[in-house]
Amino acid sequence: MTVLELRGVRHGFGGRVALDGFCVEVGAGEVVAMVGLNGAGKTTALRVLAGRLRPDGGAASVLGHDPLNLPGPVASRFGQCVGAPLAYPELTVNENLMAAARLHGLSRSDAVRAAAEAVERFALSSWADARAGSLSAGNWQRLGVAAVTLHGPDGLILDEPTSALDPAGVVIVRDVVRELAGCGSGVLVSSHHLDEVARVADRIVAVHAGRVIGTLPPGEGDLEQRFFAMVLAADTQGRADA
Secondary structure, three states, X not given: OEEEEEEEEEEEEOOEEEEEEEEEEEEOOOEEEEEEOOOOOHHHHHHHHOOOOOOOEEEEEEXXXXXXXXXXXXXXXXXXXXXXXXXXXXXXXXXXXXXXXXXXOOOHHHHHHHHHXXXXXXXXXXXXXXXXXXXXXXHHHHHHHHHHHOOOXXXXXXXXXXXXXXXXXXXXXXXXXXXXXXXXXXXXXXXXXXXXXXXXXXXXXXXXXXXXXXXXXXXOOOHHHHHHHHHHHHHHHHHHHO
């Protein structure tokens, strides 16, 4: 079953092409990682899947629906963290998690339980009653990822979810992503760090100049060297076609 999909998506900002026939597909129980240089199009692709951006062309699908018009019951089975993690700075960590759980359709009693479990799982117990606005960048990111995963989504997109985390936080996020996939979730995650995503992804797609230019099996060879070879080949082909 396909959980997340972009098919031939095109988008530009002014005169700059951000996505140029972008295609990616994530199945149930699969973790797919997108890697690419800055400006490759990763975040723009995730914004389309999150329903935050209407593309110029192509099609997007989240759990079988257009992300721009997700029905409520479908939206409650989806999780997204694109750009800066979302939290209300005036609310405490626990209040933020309760709000996230309720917004994803959990009953009050289930929301209390899910929030408590997330506080424990993401090692936020010491800050449970602290206002989110007082958190460090790393704990803010832990809170943001906790808020979009505590309801056990069937589809999940994460944009650089470990960029501000210490090694312990990286391991927590990695374990949560793998557990969700083990329960049947389809997860799409973007990152700059090949060595990190190789530990969590079933499949790595290389992104460059708004397109997917190839696939990297996580357990094979020098991933960094192979990635840059793909980028060089894509640039060479692009100059030849110009």
